[in-house]
Amino acid sequence: MTAVESRRADAPSSDRRRRLTTWIVLGSVLVVVGIAGSALSGIGQWAQRDALDPDSAGPTGARALTEILRDRGIDVVVARDRATADAALGRGDATLALPDAPYLSDGALSAVTDAATDVVLLDPRARTLRLLIPGATPHGVASERVVEPACTVAAAERAGAITPGAIFEPAAESDACYPTGGAYGLLVSEDDGSRTAAVDGRALFTNERLAELGNAALAVNLLGQHPTLVWYMPAVADSDLAGAEPTLGELTPPWVSPVIVLLLVAGLAAAVWRGRRFGPLVTERLPVTVRAGETTEGRARLYAHARDALYAADQLRIGALGRLGRLLGLGPSASAPEIADAAAARAGLDRGAVHGILIEELPRTDADLVALDERLHALEAAVRAAVRPERNTR
Numbered sequence: 365m366t367a368v369e370s371r372r373a374d375a376p377s378s379d380r381r382r383r384l385t386t387w388i389v390l391g392s393v394l395v396v397v398g399i400a401g402s403a404l405s406g407i408g409q410w411a412q413r414d415a416l417d418p419d420s421a422g423p424t425g426a427r428a429l430t431e432i433l434r435d436r437g438i439d440v441v442v443a444r445d446r447a448t449a450d451a452a453l454g455r456g457d458a459t460l461a462l463p464d465a466p467y468l469s470d471g472a473l474s475a476v477t478d479a480a481t482d483v484v485l486l487d488p489r490a491r492t493l494r495l496l497i498p499g500a501t502p503h504g505v506a507s508e509r510v511v512e513p514a515c516t517v518a519a520a521e522r523a524g525a526i527t528p529g530a531i532f533e534p535a536a537e538s539d540a541c542y543p544t545g546g547a548y549g550l551l552v553s554e555d556d557g558s559r560t561a562a563v564d565g566r567a568l569f570t571n572e573r574l575a576e577l578g579n580a581a582l583a584v585n586l587l588g589q590h591p592t593l594v595w596y597m598p599a600v601a602d603s604d605l606a607g608a609e610p611t612l613g614e615l616t617p618p619w620v621s622p623v624i625v626l627l628l629v630a631g632l633a634a635a636v637w638r639g640r641r642f643g644p645l646v647t648e649r650l651p652v653t654v655r656a657g658e659t660t661e662g663r664a665r666l667y668a669h670a671r672d673a674l675y676a677a678d679q680l681r682i683g684a685l686g687r688l689g690r691l692l693g694l695g696p697s698a699s700a701p702e703i704a705d706a707a708a709a710r711a712g713l714d715r716g717a718v719h720g721i722l723i724e725e726l727p728r729t730d731a732d733l734v735a736l737d738e739r740l741h742a743l744e745a746a747v748r749a750a751v752r753p754e755r756n757t758r
Contacts, residue, residue: 386637393633416463416486416565418442418595423572426565429583430595436584439592446476446602449594453479458592463487463565465596467603470495476596481558484586486565488532496553496560499535503547506531510577515541517552519561519585523578529567550582561586673733674726680733681722684740688722691744691751711746718743 415424419442430440443449453460453476460480464487465473473495477483485492493500506528513520520541528549534540535553542549551562563569563586568579587593667676685703689696692706700723708718721743727733 414463414597416570417597418461421571424566424570426569426571426595428571428574429569429580429587432580432584433588433593436588437591438588441592441594443594443596444599446472446598449476449596450479452592452594456592457481457590458594459484459587459590461486461587461593461595462492463597464489465492465598467598467600469604472602472604477560480594482589483558483560485560485562486569488530488562488564493532493551493562497535497538497551497562500538500551500553500562501533503531503533504545505529506544506547506549509544511542511544511549513541513550514543515539515550517541517550519552519582520550523582523585526568526577526579526582529564531564532562559589668730673728673730677727677733677736680737680740684744685722687744688747691747707743707747711743711750713743713746 414420416426418426418430418440421427430442433440441448441452443452449460452458458480459482460477461484462477468476470491473492477496483496485496488502490502493502508527510525510527512525513523515521517539526542526549528542528544531542531545531547531549532540532551533547534551538551538553540548540551549563553560563582565583567573569583574580574583667679681700685700688707689698689703692703692710694703694706698706701719704719704722705715707713707722708715711718721736721739725736727736
């Protein structure tokens with residue numbers, strides 16, 4: 365059996381091995397993608413939660429704070445519906461931690477806060493301040509600088525300096541701490557033994573900011589005054605507003621995002637699989653030899669079809685300059701004028717005529733191109749005769 369026949373016999377088995385390897389690789393990729401999708405489905409729960417969520421371990425969540433409070437013996441109740449919040453607040457003295465509550469009407473918001481001993485507004489907006497601390501209003505955001513309490517509120521004095529986020533204009537009868545920018549970073553209002561505090565929890569109490577300055581101390585002092593802390597996250601289902609509609613994110617099941625990622629990765633793997641070829645286009649790897657004459661003739665036909673005599677002349681001159689340079693012993697970096705000067709001097713020809721042949725003359729027609737080719741051959745023959753005279757006398 366010849367080498368060619370042996371390669372032909374081995375080709376089918378090689379193709380089968382290649383196809384088998386391809387399917388194994390694709391299967392492994394799909395398994396890995398499936399595992400990644402499952403992992404995303406599990407660990408992606410915190411990413412879908414809102415800011416200041418007590419169960420979220422993300423940068424804007426508040427799990428670190430709730431764990432600190434639990435370590436101090438505080439019973440932290442995470443209420444995600446109105447019924448759970450009311451039941452927890454009804455068991456005794458309790459602090460209510462309340463982020464923004466756009467789904468609750470004024471009456472529902474007042475009812476749930478009235479059931480708490482203390483209320484800490486973690487993301488107070490204009491409506492919430494108007495209802496719970498009458499006369500207080502938002503005043504924008506403070507500059508990024510450290511501010512001392514400068515007040516008599518014990519929770520702030522023990523905590524020390526912070527960098528406030530949102531700041532508020534206080535009501536006449538409320539205490540205000542952390543003055544900056546013409547307003548204050550903390551408002552505290554007391555009424556019949558019940559205390560309501562307003563502070564920007566997004567800037568102070570999240571996982572990524574809790575360890576800065578006195579943030580953790582201030583959070584524990586405000587939220588840890590009673591044995592029970594009810595952290596209420598109002599949901600759209602608690603809404604008593606007319607015409608309240610759930611958002612697209614709330615209507616979407618939590619598994620949709622991991623499935624989208626899985627489909628994208630699977631589509632990418634399919635594109636890579638179908639978008640390239642594994643191996644040669646033909647089964648047999650046969651050598652292909654093209655004679656130089658055929659290549660030259662093919663290029664000549666292309667030049668003739670394009671009727672570009674100037675480009676063809678450039679190709680002829682490039683070849684002639686290369687051969688003359690080697691014949692004259694010039695290096696590969698020699699320029700066309702240098703080669704023309706050397707050829708004229710060695711062959712004893714007129715310098716201007718040689719420059720015209722090798723550089724300056726521009727053929728316009730096929731007849732001019734043929735004449736230039738003949739003159740190039742004559743120039744090369746003259747230089748060769750001058751360089752190697754002994755070969756021409758034999």
